[in-house]
Amino acid sequence: MKVNKNFDNLVPNYLFADVARKTNEFAAAHPEKEIIRLGIGDVTLPLAPIVVEAMKKGCEDLKYKDTFKGYPEYEGYDFVREAIAGYYKSFGVQVAADEIFVSDGAKSDCGNLPDIFAQDNTVLVTDPVYPVYVDANIMAGRRIIYAASNKENHFLAMPDERVKADIIYLCSPNNPTGAAYSAEQLQAWVEYALKNDAVILYDAAYEAFIADDSPRSIFAVDGARECAIELCSLSKTAGFTGTRCGYTVIPKELRRGGHSLHALWYRRQATKFNGVSWPVQCAAAAVFSHEGLQQIQDNLNYYRRNAQVISSALDALGIYYTGGKNAPYIWMECPDGMGSWQFFDYLLQNAAVVGTPGEGFGENGKGYFRLTSFGSYEKTTEAVERIQSLLR
Ligand code: PLP
Numbered sequence: 001m002k003v004n005k006n007f008d009n010l011v012p013n014y015l016f017a018d019v020a021r022k023t024n025e026f027a028a029a030h031p032e033k034e035i036i037r038l039g040i041g042d043v044t045l046p047l048a049p050i051v052v053e054a055m056k057k058g059c060e061d062l063k064y065k066d067t068f069k070g071y072p073e074y075e076g077y078d079f080v081r082e083a084i085a086g087y088y089k090s091f092g093v094q095v096a097a098d099e100i101f102v103s104d105g106a107k108s109d110c111g112n113l114p115d116i117f118a119q120d121n122t123v124l125v126t127d128p129v130y131p132v133y134v135d136a137n138i139m140a141g142r143r144i145i146y147a148a149s150n151k152e153n154h155f156l157a158m159p160d161e162r163v164k165a166d167i168i169y170l171c172s173p174n175n176p177t178g179a180a181y182s183a184e185q186l187q188a189w190v191e192y193a194l195k196n197d198a199v200i201l202y203d204a205a206y207e208a209f210i211a212d213d214s215p216r217s218i219f220a221v222d223g224a225r226e227c228a229i230e231l232c233s234l235s236k237t238a239g240f241t242g243t244r245c246g247y248t249v250i251p252k253e254l255r256r257g258g259h260s261l262h263a264l265w266y267r268r269q270a271t272k273f274n275g276v277s278w279p280v281q282c283a284a285a286a287v288f289s290h291e292g293l294q295q296i297q298d299n300l301n302y303y304r305r306n307a308q309v310i311s312s313a314l315d316a317l318g319i320y321y322t323g324g325k326n327a328p329y330i331w332m333e334c335p336d337g338m339g340s341w342q343f344f345d346y347l348l349q350n351a352a353v354v355g356t357p358g359e360g361f362g363e364n365g366k367g368y369f370r371l372t373s374f375g376s377y378e379k380t381t382e383a384v385e386r387i388q389s390l391l392r
Contacts, residue, residue, distance in 0.1 A: 004192045006141045015360030022344070023354050030126050030352070037354040037382040038310070038330055039235045040374040041175075043239045045302060047283070048295035051238060076102025077264065080281045083288035084247055090293075095249050097196060099262065101269060102276050102284065105246040106205050106233035107132045110169070112137035113201055113229060113248070113321070115265040117167055122331035124165035126157040128176055128361035128368070129392070130203070133169040142167075143377035150364050155179040155322045155331060158273055159192035162224030166198050172214070173206040176361045176370045177331040178323015180214040186221045193227035198258065200228040205246075208237040210326045225251040229261065236328065238287045245284045246274055306373035306380040317391050328373040331358065343369050351386035 009207030019039060027035055046139035047055075064068040069259035076082070081097040088095040103109050116125075123137045127146040127329045134144055154336035155177040170189060173180040181189075193200050210216055218224045229273060230249045234240035250262040276284075279368055286292045321332040334343035340357030348351045348368075356372075373380065 033352045038371045045299040055283040056283030069278040083285045121166035123167045128365040173327035174326040178327035178329035180326040203235040301375045330371045
């Protein structure tokens with residue numbers, strides 16, 4: 001028996017462990033100080049009432065022989081897929097219900113989708129990066145190349161004609177930078193993918209935060225149906241981080257090497273995935289109902305207001321940042337040329353505020369810092385006041 005040696009190539013990531021350790025040490029040394037966490041990557045507000053009611057009703061169904069449900073369909077129940085297709089339609093994107101696969105979340109799909117691609121494909125990710133794209137492909141033994149997102153391109157890396165990539169992960173609005181691609185920029189990526197016979201895995205986990213005319217889906221762009229797969233999640237859209245539900249869209253016309261990628265993914269899911277539970281799918285469908293879409297806006301607006309508080313303070317301080325407008329993340333340049341960890345320590349020691357050092361997300365995160373809007377309004381305001389008086 002041999003273990004998968006590719007695991008030896010994973011770079012250990014102690015980012016959140018180190019953040020927790022340093023924060024705990026500070027708390028133990030300064031019990032009188034109230035620490036405020038602006039590094040939270042999880043939602044904090046509860047599910048919308050209509051979603052909980054739908055989930056309760058789903059549980060009730062399981063109590064009776066006539067309404068009991070066993071294994072769900074691998075790709076999700078039709079009424080959920082219809083509801084998701086209707087959601088796409090509400091922002092002007094045509095996606096057929098039978099192109100949608102309901103899943104237990106975008107993280108699994110980001111990591112599992114490469115199962116349908118050969119090992120010798122080159123994977124391109126933008127740097128800084130959501131680490132799952134990198135680690136999942138290292139485990140599978142694929143070569144990774146990086147496209148730099150930096151201040152020059154406003155943390156929106158663009159394709160380079162001289163580089164050959166086969167699988168491209170794009171995340172917009174981006175975690176960790178909060179930056180969102182415009183339609184023209186996505187068009188350039190689609191053209192690159194079509195020219196190179198590549199496939200884009202487009203992570204739209206934060207699309208619900210988009211507040212300007214940035215595309216909510218890559219399928220808003222011409223040609224994307226021939227080169228892109230889209231992943232999305234109810235985690236940040238509707239607070240499903242603990243409930244678990246997401247979806248992936250694979251257009252029927254997307255083919256490579258004589259194969260339908262939709263058919264390959266169906267085969268993969270049918271082999272390794274047994275679907276999402278009935279109560280959770282009932283809850284997911286409720287998110288996309290008329291009332292559900294209205295109710296989830298309350299939480300999204302709450303987080304948006306926090307993001308606005310943080311962005312306004314950085315504007316007043318004249319600090320460069322991306323995000324905050326179309327995303328729950330604010331990606332700020334560390335002041336006075338400080339390194340990410342140096343600024344982390346400075347903020348913790350002098351303001352008792354915790355954020356996430358950008359270098360944990362890649363080379364181009366050095367000198368940057370991620371703040372999030374998932375905390376309470378009161379704590380966010382308090383933290384921002386502390387930051388302002390420290391950096392003024
Ligand atoms: N994609 C991105 C870019 C994320 O930031 C996250 C979660 O933080 C996910 C996917 C995971 O989503 P899910 O909770 O649906 O697995």
